[in-house]
Amino acid sequence: MSWLGDYEEPYEEYDESSVRERPNPKANRPRSKQRPEHEGAITGIVTAVDRGRYTLAVRLGEGDEAIVTAARARELRKQAIVAGDRVDVVGDATGETGTLARIVRIQPRTTVLRRSADDTDVVERVIVANADLMLMVVAAADPEPRPRLVDRYLVAALDAGITPIMVLTKTDVADPEPFLALFEGLDIEVWRSSIDDPPVEALRARLDGHTTVAVGHSGVGKSTLVNALVPSAMRAVGHVNAVTGRGRHTSSSTVSFKLGDGWIIDTPGVRSFGLGHVSTANVLRGFPDLAAVAEDCPRGCGHLADEDYCELSIAAADGRLAPRRVESMQRLLGTLVAIREQRHQE
Numbered sequence: 001m002s003w004l005g006d007y008e009e010p011y012e013e014y015d016e017s018s019v020r021e022r023p024n025p026k027a028n029r030p031r032s033k034q035r036p037e038h039e040g041a042i043t044g045i046v047t048a049v050d051r052g053r054y055t056l057a058v059r060l061g062e063g064d065e066a067i068v069t070a071a072r073a074r075e076l077r078k079q080a081i082v083a084g085d086r087v088d089v090v091g092d093a094t095g096e097t098g099t100l101a102r103i104v105r106i107q108p109r110t111t112v113l114r115r116s117a118d119d120t121d122v123v124e125r126v127i128v129a130n131a132d133l134m135l136m137v138v139a140a141a142d143p144e145p146r147p148r149l150v151d152r153y154l155v156a157a158l159d160a161g162i163t164p165i166m167v168l169t170k171t172d173v174a175d176p177e178p179f180l181a182l183f184e185g186l187d188i189e190v191w192r193s194s195i196d197d198p199p200v201e202a203l204r205a206r207l208d209g210h211t212t213v214a215v216g217h218s219g220v221g222k223s224t225l226v227n228a229l230v231p232s233a234m235r236a237v238g239h240v241n242a243v244t245g246r247g248r249h250t251s252s253s254t255v256s257f258k259l260g261d262g263w264i265i266d267t268p269g270v271r272s273f274g275l276g277h278v279s280t281a282n283v284l285r286g287f288p289d290l291a292a293v294a295e296d297c298p299r300g301c302g303h304l305a306d307e308d309y310c311e312l313s314i315a316a317a318d319g320r321l322a323p324r325r326v327e328s329m330q331r332l333l334g335t336l337v338a339i340r341e342q343r344h345q346e
């Protein structure tokens with residue numbers, strides 16, 4: 001007889017199967033790496049980003065097209081979602097006030113425009129996705145045009161595979177030809193704009209059907225041009241400081257606007273455009289005729305103006321290549337060399 005005595009038999013009818021446990025999903029169910037297919041997701045275009053909330057245009061061209069606010073799914077938290085991205089969304093996509101959809105996929109991008117924080121930073125930041133045109137807005141005066149900044153725009157566009165177009169504003173204030181001569185050899189499409197003769201309708205027709213990213217120094221009239229192309233945009237415009245000659249930042253965010261069958265993406269005015277992530281080879285690829293000649297250069301050639309053994313310089317001298325074109329390319333490459341030297345000094 002055990003020490004339980006007469007109490008042994010009553011306890012024998014109990015076992016662990018009668019114990020009730022509180023569910024604990026984190027401990028009882030191992031997390032699966034598989035994610036739902038979201039087969040019912042619809043596609044939207046990101047038009048604006050604001051503190052973790054994304055504005056999307058969905059069902060474009062259909063009777064129930066709408067502007068939707070969305071958050072991103074947890075599995076996308078480490079991926080950049082930017083204006084121009086095509087994304088798949090689930091949830092409430094009616095666009096009604098107070099509703100929130102969820103972005104579950106980012107579709108493959110055709111192009112990606114990047115910049116680094118500065119020239120010493122090799123970490124690239126995505127600005128715009130899926131653009132095929134870059135509208136570089138430059139003022140002929142007030143503020144004075146900055147060739148090196150335009151060089152940087154061109155390098156970034158070539159690196160991304162985006163076609164650059166230049167709009168020169170305020171041509172009634174100063175003669176733009178000396179500035180344009182610097183880029184004569186690059187075959188850039190140039191539009192001239194003045195107060196009395198802005199090429200709004202012709203430019204609108206040119207951009208129709210494309211996704212265009214507009215870039216420009218503060219105060220050059222970029223947002224004014226966007227407002228003219230898309231009257232409903234109502235982008236803030238500013239003025240140029242009479243003392244410093246610098247424009248005041250007015251556009252503080254990147255926003256997309258419907259333009260015919262395409263989009264125009266207005267970006268904040270910048271005074272610098274970091275290119276720490278760009279390589280010389282990427283720039284040269286944007287000019288197939290020059291790249292073909294450069295293949296015969298000696299190993300280690302930087303294709304710069306002071307390298308008399310460079311095949312580009314030799315071909316320009318003997319008439320096989322247009323000297324202006326070679327000079328413009330060498331200036332772009334010189335910008336990258338200056339960036340690398342600065343990086344090594346710090």
